[in-house]
Structure formats: C-alpha cells, structure tokens
Amino acid sequence: MALLQIAEPGQSAMPHKHRLAVGIDLGTTNSLVATVRNGIAVCLTDEQGRALLPSLVHYRDNDIELGFDAMNARVSDPRNTIVSVKRFMGRGLADVAHIEAMPYIFEETPGMLRLRTAQGSKSPVEISAEILRVLRKRAEASLGGELTGAVVTVPAYFDDAQRQATRDAARLAGLHVLRLLNEPTAAAVAYGLDNTSEGVYAVFDLGGGTFDLSILKLTRGVFEVLATNGDTALGGDDFDHRLYCWALDHARIAPPSAEDARRLQMAARAVKELLTVSEEAPFRLRLDSGEEVDLTVTRTDFFEMTRPLVQKTLVPVKRALRDAGLSPRDVKGVVMVGGATRMPHIQRTVAEYFGQEPLTNLDPDKVVALGAAMQANALAGNRREDDQWLLLDVIPLSLGLETMGGLSEKIIPRNATLPVARAQEFTTFKDGQTAMSFHIVQGERELVSDCRSLARFELRGIPPMAAGAARIRVTFQVDADGLLSVSALETSTGVEASIHVKPSYGLTDDEIAAMLRSGLENADGDQAARALREQRVEAERILEACTQALAADGDLLDEAERTAIDALIARLRKLTAGHDAATLSEGVNTLSRATEDFAARRMNRTLRSALTGHNIDEL
Amino acid sequence: MSVDLSLDYFALFGLPYRFRLDEEALDRAWHALQAEVHPDRHAHLPDSGQRGAIAGALRVNEAYAVLKKPVTRARCLLELAGVSQDAVNARVPSPECLFEQLEWREAVEEARKANDIDALEQFALRLQIQTDGIITYLAEQLDGRRDLEGAADTVQRLTFIDKLRLEIDNALAAFDNYN
Ligand SMILES: Nc1ncnc2c1ncn2[C@@H]1O[C@H](COP(=O)(O)OP(=O)(O)OP(=O)(O)O)[C@@H](O)[C@H]1O
Ligand SMILES: [Mg+2]
Numbered sequence: 001m002a003l004l005q006i007a008e009p010g011q012s013a014m015p016h017k018h019r020l021a022v023g024i025d026l027g028t029t030n031s032l033v034a035t036v037r038n039g040i041a042v043c044l045t046d047e048q049g050r051a052l053l054p055s056l057v058h059y060r061d062n063d064i065e066l067g068f069d070a071m072n073a074r075v076s077d078p079r080n081t082i083v084s085v086k087r088f089m090g091r092g093l094a095d096v097a098h099i100e101a102m103p104y105i106f107e108e109t110p111g112m113l114r115l116r117t118a119q120g121s122k123s124p125v126e127i128s129a130e131i132l133r134v135l136r137k138r139a140e141a142s143l144g145g146e147l148t149g150a151v152v153t154v155p156a157y158f159d160d161a162q163r164q165a166t167r168d169a170a171r172l173a174g175l176h177v178l179r180l181l182n183e184p185t186a187a188a189v190a191y192g193l194d195n196t197s198e199g200v201y202a203v204f205d206l207g208g209g210t211f212d213l214s215i216l217k218l219t220r221g222v223f224e225v226l227a228t229n230g231d232t233a234l235g236g237d238d239f240d241h242r243l244y245c246w247a248l249d250h251a252r253i254a255p256p257s258a259e260d261a262r263r264l265q266m267a268a269r270a271v272k273e274l275l276t277v278s279e280e281a282p283f284r285l286r287l288d289s290g291e292e293v294d295l296t297v298t299r300t301d302f303f304e305m306t307r308p309l310v311q312k313t314l315v316p317v318k319r320a321l322r323d324a325g326l327s328p329r330d331v332k333g334v335v336m337v338g339g340a341t342r343m344p345h346i347q348r349t350v351a352e353y354f355g356q357e358p359l360t361n362l363d364p365d366k367v368v369a370l371g372a373a374m375q376a377n378a379l380a381g382n383r384r385e386d387d388q389w390l391l392l393d394v395i396p397l398s399l400g401l402e403t404m405g406g407l408s409e410k411i412i413p414r415n416a417t418l419p420v421a422r423a424q425e426f427t428t429f430k431d432g433q434t435a436m437s438f439h440i441v442q443g444e445r446e447l448v449s450d451c452r453s454l455a456r457f458e459l460r461g462i463p464p465m466a467a468g469a470a471r472i473r474v475t476f477q478v479d480a481d482g483l484l485s486v487s488a489l490e491t492s493t494g495v496e497a498s499i500h501v502k503p504s505y506g507l508t509d510d511e512i513a514a515m516l517r518s519g520l521e522n523a524d525g526d527q528a529a530r531a532l533r534e535q536r537v538e539a540e541r542i543l544e545a546c547t548q549a550l551a552a553d554g555d556l557l558d559e560a561e562r563t564a565i566d567a568l569i570a571r572l573r574k575l576t577a578g579h580d581a582a583t584l585s586e587g588v589n590t591l592s593r594a595t596e597d598f599a600a601r602r603m604n605r606t607l608r609s610a611l612t613g614h615n616i617d618e619l
Numbered sequence: 620m621s622v623d624l625s626l627d628y629f630a631l632f633g634l635p636y637r638f639r640l641d642e643e644a645l646d647r648a649w650h651a652l653q654a655e656v657h658p659d660r661h662a663h664l665p666d667s668g669q670r671g672a673i674a675g676a677l678r679v680n681e682a683y684a685v686l687k688k689p690v691t692r693a694r695c696l697l698e699l700a701g702v703s704q705d706a707v708n709a710r711v712p713s714p715e716c717l718f719e720q721l722e723w724r725e726a727v728e729e730a731r732k733a734n735d736i737d738a739l740e741q742f743a744l745r746l747q748i749q750t751d752g753i754i755t756y757l758a759e760q761l762d763g764r765r766d767l768e769g770a771a772d773t774v775q776r777l778t779f780i781d782k783l784r785l786e787i788d789n790a791l792a793a794f795d796n797y798n
Pocket of ligand 2: 025027028183207208338368
C-alpha cells in the first residue's frame with residue numbers, strides 16, 4: 001500500500017537464529033506445552049512420553065508433588081491437593097461457588113482468595129505458577145536452552161482480573177509472556193494452518209470447567225474473530241456432577257465424607273469417559289464408610305440426565321451467531337475442542353444444529369497448545385517470509401463506566417476488535433468541583449450493580465469551573481492481550497490521571513455468564529429502572545442549578561417570579577422521591593421552562609461582566 | 620511500519636470518498652494495514668518499538684469500525700463535508716418519520732411482552748428490508764445528488780433503526796434460554 005512506509009515486521013530478528021518459544025495451555029483439568037520444531041507444532045512430553053500434565057498440585061511438608069504424581073493425594077490428602085485452581089484465578093472468596101463443599105482452608109485477603117496449605121498460605125497465582133514452572137522446565141530440557149518467551153492461553157470469556165492473574169502466574173514461573181491468547185482462537189490457528197481453510201468457522205470448546213464458542217472468518221491467512229460467547233461455568237465437571245448426584249440417589253448411601261465425595265466424583269468421571277466408547281458402564285466402588293456402590297449406567301440414562309447441560313451449550317452458540325449476523329448455514333465447519341466434546345451426544349447435538357458433522361480430526365486435548373505454539377513461534381520472530389498470518393481477536397464482554405444514578409455507560413462494546421481504544425466525554429456536576437471519581441465495570445447489564453466491578457480511580461486537580469463547563473475525556477484502551485487501561489484528561493487544562501486497571505476482586509464464573517444472560521432477560525425491567533434513574537439525575541441536576549442560580553442572581557427576579565419558581569422547585573423535590581418517571585420528567589420540563597427567562601437574564605449579566613472585564617460581584 | 624495518523628479514515632484505507640462501499644476492498648485494506656501495525660508483528664521488538672505500533676493499530680481498527688457500518692460511514696462522510704455530528708443529531712425528524720418510529724417501537728414492545736419470537740424475527744426481517752431500502756436511498760443522497768441536509772435526516776433515521784435492531788437482538792437473545 002502506498003499509504004504506508006513499509007518496513008519488514010520481522011526484520012530486526014536475526015535471520016538464522018531460531019528463538020525458543022512455546023505455547024502453553026493452562027487448563028482446568030490438564031495443562032500442556034508445545035513448540036514448533038522444523039516448521040511443525042508438536043506437544044512436548046514428560047520422561048514417560050505423556051503430553052498431558054494433570055493440573056494438580058500437592059503441597060507436602062517439605063516438597064511439592066505435581067501432575068500424575070499428585071493423583072493419589074487427591075483422596076489421601078484432599079486439603080493440600082489443589083485441583084482446578086484455574087477457577088480461583090483473579091477471584092475473591094465471595095466469588096467462587098460451592099466453596100463450602102471444598103476441602104481447602106480458604107483465607108480471605110483483599111483482591112484474591114488464598115489457600116492455607118502444608119507449606120503456608122498460597123495464592124492461586126502461586127499455585128498456577130507451580131504448574132507453569134514444570135512445563136517451562138520440561139520445555140527447556142527438551143529444547144536445550146532458555147526460552148525466549150511463551151504464549152499462554154486463557155478462556156475467551158476470561159475477564160481482566162483473570163487475565164492479569166494468569167499473566168502474573170506465568171511471570172512468577174519465570175516465563176516471558178509474549179501474548180495471552182484466547183483458547184478457541186488458538187485452536188482455530190492450529191486447525192486453519194493445518195488445513196489452509198477459508199470461510200467462516202465456529203470453534204466449540206468444551207473443556208473440564210469452561211465453555212467458549214467463537215465464530216471466525218478465515219481469509220488469506222487472517223483469522224478474524226467475528227464474535228465470541230461462552231459459559232464459564234459449564235464443562236466436563238458438570239457432567240461428572242450429574243452422574244455423582246444420580247449415583248447418590250440410586251446407591252442409597254449416607255451423605256459422604258470429603259474423601260468419599262472425591263472418590264465418588266472421580267468414579268463419576270471415569271464412568272462418563274467410558275460411556276463415550278461403550279453402551280454401558282459399571283459405577284462400582286467401596287467407600288471409606290464401608291458402604292458399597294454397585295450400579296450400572298447405560299448411555300441412554302446418561303444422555304437423559306445430562307440433556308439440559310447439552311442444551312445449555314446452544315445458548316452461547318445462538319448468541320455468537322446473532323452478534324456475528326450469521327445463521328448456522330453460513331458456517332462452513334465446526335471445530336471441536338476440549339476433552340468433553342468427545343461425548344457422542346455433544347457431537348450429535350452440534351451436528352444437528354449446524355446441519356453438518358463437526359470436525360474432530362485434530363486431537364481435542366492438544367489443539368489449543370499446538371495453536372499457541374504456532375503463535376509463539378510467530379511472535380518470537382521465527383516466522384518465514386511466506387508464512388505471514390495474522391490474528392484479529394475481540395473483547396468478550398462490554399466495558400463501561402458508572403454514570404450518575406448507578407447506570408453503566410458502555411464505552412467499548414463486546415466483540416470489538418483488539419487492540420481498541422474509545423473515548424467519551426463527561427462533565428462536572430457541581431459548580432467548583434475539583435475532583436471526579438470513576439468506576440469501571442464489565443458486563444452487558446444496564447445497572448452497575450449487576451455488572452462486574454473492575455476498578456475505581458479519581459481525577460483530581462480539576463480547576464474550579466461552573467457545573468458542566470469542565471470537559472473530561474475518559475479513554476479506555478484494551479491491548480492485544482485483552483487487558484484494559486484507563487486514563488482521564490481534563491481537556492481545557494490538560495490535567496491528567498491514568499491507571500492500569502488492577503481489579504480489586506473477581507466474580508464467579510457463574511456471575512460472568514449470568515451477567516450477559518440476565519442483561520438480556522431483564523432488558524425490560526432495566527429500562528424502566530433506567531428511565532427513572534435518568535429522570536432523577538436530571539431532576540437533581542436542575543434543582544442544584546436553580547438553587548445556585550437563585551443564590552447568585554436571585555435579585556434579577558421580582559417577588560411574583562420568585563414565588564412561582566420556589567413553588568415549582570418544591571414540587572419537583574417531592575416528585576423526586578416518587579417512582580414515576582413520566583411525572584418526574586414533566587416536573588423537570590416545567591421547571592426548566594419556567595426558568596428560561598431567568599436564565600437568559602443571568603446570561604446577559606455574565607456576558608456584560610465578561611465584556612467589561614468585571615465579575616458579577618463588582619457590578 | 621508506521622501509518623500516517625493524520626489521514627482521514629477513507630484516505631487511510633485508500634478508499635474513494637463514497638458511501639457505496641466495496642466491502643472486499645475495505646477488508647483487504649484493513650488486513651493489509653493490520654499486517655503492518657498489529658502488535659503481534661512487533662512482539663519481538665523492544666518495548667519502544669511496540670509502543671510506536673500500538674497507536675497505528677488502534678487508529679486502523681477505529682477506522683475500520685467506522686467505515687464498516689453504514690450509519691457511522693455516512694456520519695464520517697458528512698463530517699468531512701462540514702456537517703458535524705452535532706448538526707446531524709440536532710435535525711428535527713419529520714412527523715411521518717416520528718410516527719413510523721413510534722409504530723415500530725410499539726410493535727417490538729408488543730411482540731416482546733407476548734413472548735412472540737416469530738413476530739420478533741419477522742419484524743427483524745422487515746426492518747432489514749427497510750434498512751436496505753434506506754441505505755440505497757442514502758447512497759443516492761450522498762454519492763448522487765450530494766443532498767447533505769437530506770442525508771443528515773436519513774442518517775438520523777438509520778441511527779434510530781440501529782438502536783431498535785439492538786433492542787430486538789437483545790430481546791431475541793433472552794429467548795435463547797427457553798428453547
Ligand atoms: N473420552 C472422553 N469422554 C468424555 N469426556 C472426556 C473424555 N476425555 C476427556 N473428557 C473430559 O474432558 C474434560 C477435560 O478436557 P480438557 O483437558 O480439554 O479440559 P481443560 O483444558 O483442562 O479445561 P478448560 O479448557 O475448561 O480450562 C474432563 O471433564 C474430562 O472428563
Ligand atoms: Mg482447555
């Protein structure tokens with residue numbers, strides 16, 4: 001393009017020096033590390049030739065057991081054996097569901113919860129870092145050198161706090177993070193590059209704990225995400241849980257101990273996986289309590305009891321398609337990712353919905369790590385001239401600011417392509433106001449209280465001006481990692497404040513998914529509430545303005561005029577306490593009209609004083 | 620690897636100052652520009668090299684978002700022709716236009732209250748057909764007759780329709796749970 005000064009993006013990388021870069025899939029259940037070797041992405045294995053590393057960390061008095069080595073400790077030492085730590089990343093204690101059913105000792109600390117273990121207090125970031133450290137060492141041993149950097153994957157629906165926590169964990173593990181990459185996008189890269197596909201594809205990623213659905217358009221080496229949606233509280237674990245409840249029902253046993261509960265859950269997972277390949281499976285085990293469970297589960301039983309979960313996956317599918325402006329027929333292929341997509345009834349439901357067999361020719365456990373490795377290779381500067389591809393990803397949930405009345409003003413809409421910056425102007429509410437505080441939220445709902453709170457900050461040192469005179473420009477910027485930073489600037493004076501958003505606490509996975517869901521369901525109630533709040537704000541604004549104007553320039557009115565305005569002010573004050581947006585609006589309009597003439601007189605006085613260089617006091 | 624940030628959106632993408640859009644050309648230009656400025660292309664450079672590129676990537680994505688959507692593209696053209704956003708927003712809609720809007724909003728409201736998915740989908744379809752017609756008309760106003768005042772009115776009408784469509788989409792999304 002003539003418009004550009006073209007410089008070769010890869011030019012400063014040394015042409016023949018291959019940089020060691022890896023992709024890491026930090027999963028709820030399983031983690032992997034992969035790299036590009038001789039142009040081909042491969043997963044790196046442990047000494048026994050295993051690619052998967054179970055995401056398990058067992059803290060013993062003097063050392064740590066990890067992965068397969070920690071499998072037995074899940075039952076023998078549940079308190080010190082942390083499973084599914086991904087669910088705690090960037091989360092406060094109040095944000096995690098079913099905490100009472102977990103065997104851990106939790107600690108409430110500002111920001112993120114912590115766990116008390118045999119080795120003292122540990123944050124989820126530290127625990128995840130243990131997993132990442134093992135993968136880094138595996139990679140260094142296998143590649144024979146220090147790593148230049150890593151691409152670490154996150155669920156597409158991860159919010160700012162969870163992304164920050166993941167990046168911190170990688171740093172703690174001694175990794176240089178080249179990029180945080182969305183898991184479905186990583187899968188698309190692996191798939192697209194393997195098949196050099198063109199057209200619109202859907203990636204259906206059902207893992208152990210999370211569900212993501214992304215719609216991508218592939219053209220000439222560009223992977224453009226059109227829309228993404230998900231349910232961060234839906235995964236293989238939920239299918240296990242159904243089976244577990246079913247077994248409790250049918251085996252007629254006493255409520256199980258923590259150890260027995262874990263035994264039953266592990267048995268449930270084994271049964272679920274067996275049913276993928278066989279028509280029926282035994283659910284058989286002896287509990288610590290001495291009780292026996294001896295049941296048989298048929299495929300039909302299992303499909304029946306988990307049907308609602310399968311149906312639930314279609315909700316994000318429909319929403320992503322709608323956001324992309326597409327119908328199921330427009331999708332050329334559906335890529336299946338995540339171990340839970342092996343289940344036959346998931347595959348059948350997807351096939352029926354899209355009217356085609358889903359694509360399962362890549363290993364669903366490995367495809368995310370492989371795609372991350374390809375991206376890492378490219379980011380490290382190893383890409384060849386003829387191998388230029390590009391990822392254009394999006395932000396999954398809208399970002400907004402709290403405005404008066406507790407409403408969220410959306411600044412960046414969901415599915416905006418990254419990196420993205422948007423600015424919005426705000427103004428002061430009161431005469432002489434010198435500070436303004438901002439509350440940043442994420443989610444689709446209209447009321448701030450229904451969105452996720454990310455951070456608060458304050459812009460100070462605004463020069464005193466009349467209400468509404470200051471021009472405060474707030475800019476949101478989201479980088480390619482999906483991380484947000486916010487700055488505020490008073491444009492007439494150049495006073496500036498900026499922060500890198502460090503969210504102070506998290507939400508549960510449930511809440512994030514619920515935010516989008518209920519944002520849509522409650523649109524009606526939201527709107528009525530919004531209308532009322534807006535009118536209240538409007539009313540307060542005009543009442544404040546009138547009071548100040550009367551105090552300053554009340555002498556411009558004769559007695560009759562003054563009495564009329566006072567009466568209207570009193571009436572509006574009363575209406576503000578009510579709940580009818582329409583009457584309130586009418587009250588605002590009446591007062592506004594009644595004071596038009598007064599406002600004009602004030603304006604004249606101000607102009608005169610401005611022209612003569614005197615202020616009002618001197619006149 | 621630098622993009623001339625002073626260029627307006629059309630010039631940046633090398634597109635003619637026209638409302639009628641060659642979507643293929645827009646996408647191709649977007650991809651070509653991002654291939655130069657996207658942060659992924661500079662991840663191997665030191666921080667200073669990356670920082671320079673981000674402004675370009677932001678500008679290019681902003682331009683793409685504006686040019687892609689008919690309403691914002693038309694607003695951008697009007698602004699370049701000296702009709703500000705404020706001027707567009709300040710246009711007073713004709714009574715027929717207001718009546719039409721009122722009628723549509725009521726229809727959507729009714730369908731939503733009655734949980735009538737079919738009606739909403741039907742309405743979305745009708746609205747799409749309407750929109751297509753309005754966009755053709757707008758193209759005539761902007762590219763043909765250069766009737767800027769008329770175009771400002773049409774843009775206002777489209778802005779309303781966009782909002783209504785978002786409402787319909789949100790209403791439909793709420794039904795996804797029950798199917
Ligand atoms: N053959 C199978 N049949 C059914 N389910 C299976 C099968 N194999 C694996 N799974 C399930 O897949 C899930 C793990 O998938 P995966 O390893 O993709 O998750 P993850 O990447 O760790 O999690 P997430 O992506 O949610 O963070 C588990 O619930 C497991 O039981
Ligand atoms: Mg996964």
